[in-house]
Structure formats: C-alpha cells, structure tokens
Amino acid sequence: MPFFDGARGRMHYRRWPVENHSAMLVLLPGIGQHTGHYHRFAKSVRAAGIEMWALDTAGHGLSEGDPENPGTLAELVADALRLIEVARTELPRAPLLIMGHSLGAVTALGLLGAAVPDTASAADLGAVEANCPLVPSVEPTALAGLVLSGVPKRALGGGAPGALGTPLPRGLPILAVHGVEDRRAPIDAVRDWTDRHNWVSLVEYDDAGHDLLHEPVHARVAADIAEWMREVVRPAGVARLARR
Template sequence: MPYFDSPRGRLHYRRWPVERPAVSLVLLPGTGQHSGHYHRLADALGPTGIELWALDTAGQGLSEGDPAAPGTIAELAADARGLLDEVAGATATAPVLMGHSLGAVTALSVAADHDGLAALVLCGTPRHATEFTPAPGLPVLAVHGVDDRRAPIDAVRLWTARHGSVDLREYTDAGHDLLHEPVQQRVAAEIAEWVLAAVR
C-alpha cells in the first residue's frame, strides 16, 4: 500500500491506475472521509482517461494521526503538497487538484501558491474557503448542491461571481456530499468533461 512521510506521520493514499492517462486528478476528502470512499468516482473517471489519486487525511483511513484533530489548514496543505510530490514523481503532466468540503478549503490554500497545477475542482465548498482567491489564470470548477445545509450555496454564488475564472455548477435536490448522492453519476460526468477541456 502506498504511503509517504509527513511531519505528522505516515500518510496513506490510493491511486487507481489508468493506461496512458490524460491527466491525474488529486482528491482531498472532507472531514471523516478517506480515499476508500471514492472507488465509484475512480470507476467513472478512469474510462475517460482521468487517473484518480486520493489522500487519507491524517487520522482517517490508513493514515497516522488523531481522527478528532485533522490539523490546521497549513498542516493539511503541507500534507496535500506531499501527495502532489508523489504524483509529480510518477507522472509527466501537471495534475488537477480537487477538494471536498474541508478538502476544498485545503485545495484553495494549496492552489494560492502552487504553480504546478493544471486546474482546480471544488465540491461542497464551505463559506470560510471563500476568503481565498484563485491564482490568476487557473481554471476552477465549483460543484455545489442547492440544498447543501452544511455549506449553504449563497456564499459560493457570491464568491464565484467575483472571480471570472470560476465555473459554478449547481445541482438541485442535492446536498453537501454530491459524490455520494443520487446525482453522483451526473456530477462525475460533468467533472470529467470539464477537466478534460481544461487540460487540452
């Protein structure tokens, strides 16, 4: 099983290999989730040529750490950069970074000072993530459930309206965890289509 060392211990990740991938999508899960929750997403992306990598956040899945204390955004961002280093060592193209919920906050933090990304995908983005500004010229997709009670959509609508590089996709009758709700097939298909267009 693949691991890498971080200042907070050994962190586990999963990679779903694709023959001759067009791009790698690096996923940072939300609170209480881990890479094992994303086999279905990997199955949807793989046939399109997108190779999924996903991190077990510290304390989740097979990673070392305290499940009750995922860490500061700075610590989570450092862990994400560690996984991006693993991806860079194994692939030849710039990856797309994706985050769900707390992972979206982390992804925005990483993208603010990381020039090796092809694009950014945000899912269920919390309001406090909108304090971050996307790097100039970086394509950003935000997918969000209209009925999201954990991270209400209004803040994301205002944020995306201020940033021309952000494409917001809204899903009616959907909540916070789009990739595990009835709309998940549609969401995965639209993510794949957008990612492939962004990296062409």
C-alpha cells in the same frame, strides 16, 4: 499499501492507474471520508483517461492521527503537497488537476494561498496568518485545473479587494460544484465567491446536499466533473460548463 511520512505520522494514499493517461488528478476528501469511498468516482475519472490519486486525511482511513483533529490548514496543505510530490515523481509530465471536497476544498485553496477566512470577524489576524498559508505552495501555472466541491464559507474570504492571501489567477480553469440544498456549506457563499471570480464555472445541483459524489445525483456530478477535466486537458483549450 502506499504510505509516506507526514509531519504528524504515516499518511496513506490510493492510486488508480491509467496506462495511457492524459492527466492526473489529486483528490483531497472531506472530513469523515477516506479514499475507500471514491472507487466509483475513480471509475468515471479513469474513463476520461485521467489517473486519480487520493489522500487519507490525518486520522482518517489508514492514515495515522486524530480524526477529531486533522490538523491546521498549514499542516493539511503540507500533507497534500507531499502527495503531489509523490505523484509527480511517478508521472512527471502529466498535466496536474486538483480536486477537493469540503475540508479538502479548503486545503486545495490553501495550496494556492487562497483559502482565507472572513477577517472582518477575526479577532487575531496573526492567528489567521499562522494557520492559513498566504502564498502558494503550488504555482498556479503548474496546474491544469482546480475542482471545488461543497466548499465551506469559512475558506471564501479571499478575493475581495485588500483581502489577505494570494488572488486566484484568471488563467486557471476552476470548476465549483455545489448542492442547492447543502446545509453544511450553504450555497449562498459560493455564489457570492464565484460572482467575485467570474471566470469560475459554478454548477448547481437541485435537490442535492453537501456530499454530491455520494448522493442520488452522484452519477451526473461525476460525469460533469470528468467531462470538464477532459476538456481542460485537451490541447484545443478549455470548455466551460454553463451555469444551471
């Protein structure tokens, strides 16, 4: 089984190979999930010619650690970065896509120095800076695209004028998918965030909650994400899904 040594123990990951791949996707699951939950989604991604790699968060799946304490954002980012490095060693020329769900979406933004909580309510800005990477660990120019699923409000404080962190570049293709009935991460926050980042494509799913890839709408969500990624890595450019 594939493992690497993380700062807090052995980390497990899975790989779904594609012989003639057009890109690779690094998937970061949410809390309470692990890579074994994503075989069905990997099938859709592989059908688009994209090889998927996914990480078991610390304490989840086969990764060592405490499931009640997966780590600070800085530690989660370090683990994700290590998986990207492992994947890059195997596929050095493949365009890189990153996708995160829930906590994984926070981590994906953290990789870009852009997961910054609402500091208006933060009592200790020093703690915010210590736990939230404010500079990119992955240069945006190294990414072909970013997909965010069920991203929580707590990560969306960045982007406002004068906010801490690194602004997301307009040249980076970004897709956000969100359930209209999401109770764990209500959709209003991501709607406000995409209004500030008006080049981000937001696709909303009616009658769907937080875990889009494991709800009745999962096939449509997977197909939408796979098609968006396929268009992003085409040489002709980026095709954006319309709001709906």
